[in-house]
Amino acid sequence: MSITITDVTYSFKAKPVLSDINLSLKPGFNVLLGPNGAGKSTLLSLLTGQRKIQQGKITFTDYDISHDTRAIMAQLGVVFQQTTLDLDLTVLQNLTYFGALHGLSAATVLNRITPVLTQLALIDRLQDKVRSLNEGHRRRVEIARCMIHLPQYLLLDEATVGLDVDSRKLIIEHIRALATAQHLTVLWTTHLMDEVLEDDPLFILNQGKLIEQGVCHTLLAKHQQSSVFDLYRTLTQPQGLL
Amino acid sequence: MPPYLICFWAILKREVLRFFQQRSRLLSALVRPLLWLIVFAAGFRSALGVSIMPPYESYILYQEYIVPGLCAMIILFNSMQTSLSMVYDREMGSMKILFMSPIPKSFLLLCKLIAAACLSLLQVVIFLLLANIVDVEIPWWGFIYAIPSVFLSAFFLGALGLILSNFIKQLENFAGVMNFVIFPMFFLSSALYPLWKIQESSLWLYWICQYNPFTYCVEMIRFALYGQFNIQACSVVLGCVLVCGFVAVGTFKPKK
Numbered sequence: 001m002s003i004t005i006t007d008v009t010y011s012f013k014a015k016p017v018l019s020d021i022n023l024s025l026k027p028g029f030n031v032l033l034g035p036n037g038a039g040k041s042t043l044l045s046l047l048t049g050q051r052k053i054q055q056g057k058i059t060f061t062d063y064d065i066s067h068d069t070r071a072i073m074a075q076l077g078v079v080f081q082q083t084t085l086d087l088d089l090t091v092l093q094n095l096t097y098f099g100a101l102h103g104l105s106a107a108t109v110l111n112r113i114t115p116v117l118t119q120l121a122l123i124d125r126l127q128d129k130v131r132s133l134n135e136g137h138r139r140r141v142e143i144a145r146c147m148i149h150l151p152q153y154l155l156l157d158e159a160t161v162g163l164d165v166d167s168r169k170l171i172i173e174h175i176r177a178l179a180t181a182q183h184l185t186v187l188w189t190t191h192l193m194d195e196v197l198e199d200d201p202l203f204i205l206n207q208g209k210l211i212e213q214g215v216c217h218t219l220l221a222k223h224q225q226s227s228v229f230d231l232y233r234t235l236t237q238p239q240g241l242l
Numbered sequence: 243m244p245p246y247l248i249c250f251w252a253i254l255k256r257e258v259l260r261f262f263q264q265r266s267r268l269l270s271a272l273v274r275p276l277l278w279l280i281v282f283a284a285g286f287r288s289a290l291g292v293s294i295m296p297p298y299e300s301y302i303l304y305q306e307y308i309v310p311g312l313c314a315m316i317i318l319f320n321s322m323q324t325s326l327s328m329v330y331d332r333e334m335g336s337m338k339i340l341f342m343s344p345i346p347k348s349f350l351l352l353c354k355l356i357a358a359a360c361l362s363l364l365q366v367v368i369f370l371l372l373a374n375i376v377d378v379e380i381p382w383w384g385f386i387y388a389i390p391s392v393f394l395s396a397f398f399l400g401a402l403g404l405i406l407s408n409f410i411k412q413l414e415n416f417a418g419v420m421n422f423v424i425f426p427m428f429f430l431s432s433a434l435y436p437l438w439k440i441q442e443s444s445l446w447l448y449w450i451c452q453y454n455p456f457t458y459c460v461e462m463i464r465f466a467l468y469g470q471f472n473i474q475a476c477s478v479v480l481g482c483v484l485v486c487g488f489v490a491v492g493t494f495k496p497k498k
Contacts, residue, residue, distance in 0.1 A: 050338060074344035084335035088263045089256070100252030101343035101350075103245020 001027050001061055001152050001185050008056030010042055017042045018208045025187055029179045031196050032189040034205035035236060040189040041081055044157045048078050060153060077146035081157040083138050087131040091141050094130060095148060102149040109148055116144045119174065136167030143171060154186045193228040206236045249345050250353045257357035271320060271365045275312040280376055283308050295436060297468040305378050310464035311433025314456065316369055317362040317396045318428060322419055324358040325403030329410045348491045355400045362396035363389065384467040391466040394479050395459035401486035408495050431457040455482045
């Protein structure tokens with residue numbers, strides 16, 4: 001269950017956004033780190049089929065995103081940077097709607113989400129309208145939602161941005177536990193360096209280019225840096241500014 | 243239940259839930275045509291008489307004449323509001339979730355169009371019931387006959403709205419749709435005046451109305467309300483359903 005990106009280049013109105021991206025994601029928690037505007041969201045929109053690939057190839061194990069979109073969607077869970085919940089519907093209505101888009105009955109959805117929502121401390125909010133939830137709770141609903149159809153791959157685009165420390169901790173620990181327990185291939189994109197652990201496979205994207213990749217502690221040793229922050233700063237800032 | 247059916251019900255349910263939660267939309271959907279019927283038609287009643295013409299078998303009051311046009315107006319507004327809700331969904335990201343489904347995009351869009359058509363149908367039925375209260379008598383079987391006509395018209399106008407939503411980049415641009423699509427379509431049709439009356443006053447206006455597909459929606463509903471079948475109107479609307487349906491589904495852009 002791997003995701004392979006080969007020679008992907010993407011331009012928007014003749015302006016290059018991604019250049020020659022090559023990477024392979026194995027099962028587990030993978031981190032894509034990059035500053036705002038690095039091209040993380042564009043890469044995610046290519047991975048989710050929201051944008052068409054202009055050059056290169058993206059495969060999910062044996063499926064090519066350009067040809068097998070439907071098969072991939074059945075195995076793909078996504079949390080987008082922008083909240084995509086329907087604010088006027090309740091938590092349960094949002095979840096059953098998403099389940100139905102994957103052909104799942106309301107009863108199946110309820111069975112699957114009950115333990116997840118209990119873990120995420122949201123089980124009492126099922127009948128509440130999403131509009132009444134705070135940002136942290138909305139994110140938790142989205143996390144629960146992306147697992148309804150039991151995906152093999154999970155893509156999360158800056159899923160903890162704007163949340164308080166407790167919510168961030170709860171969400172990231174939940175996703176890490178899921179990745180381990182269910183052998184999911186997770187791509188966690190962020191610009192928050194404290195979310196990276198030393199054993200995480202790390203991909204650093206800057207100005208549309210993948211400038212470094214490898215296990216975090218290996219990269220720290222390679223560049224002789226003591227923290228992810230220093231490593232990131234060394235790799236992404238022009239020499240004159242250091 | 244088969245997955246496709248589950249998906250269809252979910253999309254239909256979501257649209258209905260959202261419609262009833264937007265109370266102002268529900269209210270304006272009914273108040274707008276009722277104002278036309280009660281205020282506008284009452285004012286013009288004495289000025290405009292409508293002579294005997296199919297499907298009517300006797301002289302009718304102007305109020306009775308404009309009811310099918312007002313039904314079509316409800317459908318037109320609802321269809322364009324559906325296109326607005328598509329733009330909203332695209333801006334809010336709900337459209338991304340819709341297309342994360344493994345079910346084909348064309349089927350999902352078809353479900354959206356059917357859901358919008360069902361909402362139009364619901365509004366038209368409520369309007370016709372209210373119209374009966376203000377002494378516009380529609381035969382009860384007219385309701386039954388009108389259902390397929392209203393549904394077909396709603397599907398066509400919904401598909402047209404979907405095509406337009408490709409060109410609307412922001413919610414604010416909807417005012418342009420009002421001015422350049424809704425009003426011209428409505429006023430340049432047989433909704434308010436019979437075509438022969440328009441022909442008497444202006445030939446070029448008559449030809450524009452003749453080529454306006456909305457005219458055929460109005461006429462199809464008009465005939466259906468009196469238990470008659472207008473084959474010309476039905477053929478035109480059916481053709482528009484097919485063309486606009488294919489174009490809408492084929493050209494829809496989920497992302498701006």
